[in-house]
Structures are given as C-alpha cells and as structure tokens.
C-alpha cells in the first residue's frame with residue numbers, strides 16, 4: 001500500500017480557514033497573550049525523554065493550533081505516520097520505503113519487509129559493527145607495521161558524513177578516548193593535504209562510507225588515500241588492514257579492493273540523510289563505544305514512539321512541523337534559524353540543512369503536479385552566543401520574519417564558574433528580545449534620561465526601536481548525552497516528514513542533486529580537452545577558457 005496525501009493541501013478546508021484566521025492574527029501580540037493567559041507556557045510546552053519543547057513564544061492562539069491540527073488531520077497525517085513505520089513505499093519516485101526508524105527498533109521486535117525481518121538484519125549489522133569496534137579498541141586490529149589503530153578517517157559526504165560528524169562532536173564528553181576520529185568529505189585536495197599532515201599511515205584506519213559506493217568525492221578521496229598509503233610503504237596485500245567500507249553496494253566496494261570481511265551493510269530502505277543509525281554511524285561507535293551508540297538509538301526510538309502515539313496537540317515533531325508550515329505558508333517566512341547554544345552542537349545546523357532542505361526542497365507533489373505554494377525554507381544558523389554578535393541583528397530588526405529554534409542543555413558537560421548560567425541567560429534573553437522587543441516609549445524615555453535633546457530623540461528612536469512579536473521555539477535538554485541527542489535528531493527527522501506530508505512532497509528523493517553531477521562530468525571533460533569545444537552557454541564557455549588560460553601547472 002502506498003500512502004500519499006491525496007489532495008492539494010491549499011484546497012483543504014483547514015488551509016482556507018487558516019488563511020482567514022491569519023488575517024485575524026494581524027494584531028496578535030504575544031506578550032498580551034501571556035498576560036491574558038497565565039497558563040500559556042505550560043499549555044504550549046511538551047516534555048519527552050528529557051527534552052522540553054517550549055512553543056509558547058509563537059504567533060499562535062488556541063484556534064491557530066486547532067486549525068493547524070485540523071490541517072494535519074485533513075492531510076491524513078495519521079495514515080502517513082503509520083505508512084512510514086509499516087514500511088510502505090512512501091518514497092514514490094524510487095519505489096522504496098523509508099525505514100530509518102527500523103534501525104533503532106529493539107532487538108526483540110520484528111518488521112517484515114518482503115518477507116524478510118529487517119530488524120534481525122539490523123541487529124546482525126550492529127553486531128558486526130560491535131565486533132569491529134572491539135577489535136580497534138582492544139588493539140587487536142593492527143596496521144601494516146603491526147601497530148594498533150590510533151586514528152580513524154571517515155571518507156564520505158552528504159548523509160555519509162554529516163550525521164556521524166554531528167554525533168561524534170556532540171558526544172565528545174562520552175568519548176572513550178581510544179581513537180581520534182576525522183572526516184574527509186570535500187574533493188578539494190587541500191582537505192586531504194591538511195588532514196594527512198596529522199596522520200600516521202601505520203596507525204590510521206579509513207572508513208569508506210557511501211551508500212551507493214558511486215559518489216565522486218568519496219571515491220576520489222579513497223583513491224588518493226590508497227595511493228598515499230602505498231607511497232608511504234604499505235603493500236597492496238596489507239591495504240585491507242587500513243580500509244573498511246559501509247555500503248549497500250557490496251559489489252562495487254569489493255571491486256574497489258575492500259576485503260569482503262571488512263564491508264558493513266546498508267540498505268535501499270534507508271535514505272542517506274537518515275542513515276547515522278546504521279553502520280554509517282561507525283565513527284560514532286568508535287568514538288563513544290557501542291553502549292553509548294545504542295543509548296543514542298534508544299533515545300531516537302523513544303522519540304519514534306512519542307511520534308506514533310502522542311495526540312497531535314502534544315506531539316513534539318507534529319507541533320514543530322505545523323508551526324513551520326504556519327510561518328512558511330501563512331506568514332511568508334523564507335528561512336528558519338537553528339541556534340544551538342552548545343559548542344558540542346556546532347554541526348547541527350549543517351546536519352539539518354541536508355536533512356530538511358534535501359528532503360523538502362521540492363516543487364511538485366507526489367503525482368508530479370506543481371505545488372502552487374511554498375515548501376521547505378532555508379535552514380541556517382550556528383552556535384550561540386557567537387551569532388548574537390553577528391546576525392541576530394537581522395533576526396531582531398531585519399525586514400523579514402525568521403522563526404528561530406533555540407537549543408540548549410541545562411547542565412554543561414564542562415562547567416566552569418558561572419559560564420553555563422550566562423549561556424542559559426543569553427539564550428533566554430534572545431528569545432525574550434525577539435518576543436518583547438523594545439517599545440518606542442521605552443526607547444524615548446531612555447534617551448531622555450541620558451540627556452538627549454528632543455531632536456536627537458526623534459532622530460535616534462526609530463533606529464533603536466525593536467518591534468518584537470517575533471516567534472521562536474526553545475528546546476531545552478536536561479543535558480546533552482547520547483539518549484537526548486538521539487531523541488533530538490529523531491525529533492527533527494519526524495518534523496521534516498510531517499511537513500512533507502502537509503506539502504504533499506516526497507521527502508526521500510533528491511533528483512535535483514543529480515543534475516550538478518551530470519554537468520560536472522561534462523565540464524570536467526571540457527577542461528581536459530585541448531581543442532576548443534563549446535559548452536552549451538557562453539558563461540560556462542568563458543569560465544572554461546579562463547581556467548585553461550590561467551592554469552599555471554597541468555594536472556597529472
């Protein structure tokens with residue numbers, strides 16, 4: 001059975017009602033809503049698994065929520081959720097299910113896909129991962145000169161990079177300190193050059209991480225690394241001591257020269273950007289150990305259950321998704337800021353960019369018809385408090401409405417004096433400033449108190465006034481540990497899925513990405529041809545000529 005939102009969402013009664021309601025919300029004032037409804041904070045916040053979502057600082061009232069939930073119901077969100085967990089082919093253009101949730105199901109559960117229990121398959125893969133992790137940690141995995149492994153380099157890009165990078169960084173306090181993990185994604189040779197300066201070939205293990213085993217950047221970097229090892233004294237026979245692979249394309253991995261015993265499986269039913277829970281998460285397990293990796297899976301599984309069971313009004317992913325739809329489609333928001341107030345979450349915005357923008361950056365519905373309304377916004381952000389001294393100006397006084405997610409842990413992993421208290425205060429101050437702003441009267445009074453003349457007050461006040469009434473969510477974790485991290489990532493995965501259901505798009509394909517690859521191949525050929533062969537457009541042609549004219553040394 002294939003679930004697809006069967007109707008154009010903008011024709012649904014709830015969508016039309018939301019349009020009318022939006023006009024009524026023109027004069028809605030968040031601060032006034034807090035005064036009128038003292039229960040607003042507790043009413044508009046949800047807690048699950050040590051993660052609290054406070055969504056009270058949004059441009060919503062009870063009716064908004066009711067209408068948004070009606071929209072979800074009219075889009076048959078409940079069927080869509082069931083379809084995903086059941087393993088229906090919700091990836092309609094590739095005729096595949098999207099079963100990342102199966103990767104974190106408990107071992108005693110069963111999920112049959114074409115008659116095969118995929119939970120058992122996942123458990124086998126995790127057992128193989130465990131074995132490999134143990135060999136590296138115990139020192140029984142030896143390099144070509146008989147030394148134990150001290151460094152691991154994950155060679156992969158996109159989903160085979162961003163999730164593992166996020167989790168390896170986020171869980172540094174849980175590192176077993178057995179190996180140092182590095183990431184090589186970009187085809188830019190400077191990336192490998194800089195990295196290789198820190199590495200000893202005798203003690204480094206490379207993971208070639210690629211679902212397809214056909215991604216240019218990954219294969220080129222893998223070849224460069226192989227050559228580097230050979231140049232530095234490793235024999236061809238000993239290469240297997242330095243390479244493992246994670247891929248669903250075992251044949252291509254073997255063809256590349258990976259020892260079949262060193263290949264960990266992946267499956268078509270996991271999207272690359274949803275794959276950190278599979279053996280793609282090997283760098284995570286090598287960093288924090290298999291027990292912590294499993295805690296991360298448990299946190300994600302707990303969020304899966306919450307998503308499946310909680311009524312929409314108390315369902316974190318559903319609420320976050322509906323708020324996003326509210327701002328994109330009814331308030332014209334073009335972007336969404338993600339602002340983690342935690343150094344360990346510095347890669348969260350990068351990770352969410354792929355998760356959200358590659359999933360919902362679409363303009364047609366499942367049946368190929370144009371949407372006729374906006375879908376996924378631009379996701380951007382960086383760690384707080386750094387952004388406060390840079391782009392928060394635009395959040396506070398810029399001309400666009402940009403909803404923001406603030407993410408912070410109550411407890412620091414490395415407390416120093418009162419730093420965490422200051423960090424928490426800063427985080428709250430920003431969502432408060434966005435909501436409350438600074439009223440003209442307060443600005444004028446302040447200037448008057450400072451002794452400004454009436455002329456100066458008239459001139460300065462418009463610049464200093466902050467209108468406020470700008471929306472944000474706050475996600476508060478008890479602490480950033482494997483379980484909460486798993487829950488947090490799963491929360492965003494499901495948010496993205498809910499939005500795809502509302503918009504009627506396929507969240508699990510990425511055809512747009514393919515065009516750049518095809519054109520890249522053609523341009524590469526043109527760069528290598530001495531004769532004048534025209535590109536299809538004059539700009540590209542001009543830039544090819546410029547490259548040839550200015551190139552000071554020929555590539556090998």
Ligand SMILES: O=P(O)(O)OC[C@H]1O[C@H](O)[C@H](O)[C@@H](O)[C@@H]1O
Nearest residue numbers: 158159160210211212215272513
């Ligand atoms: O894991 P791989 O098959 O190497 O793919 C790596 C990445 O490549 C792409 O071009 C896709 O846009 C991504 O979704 C994917 O995660």
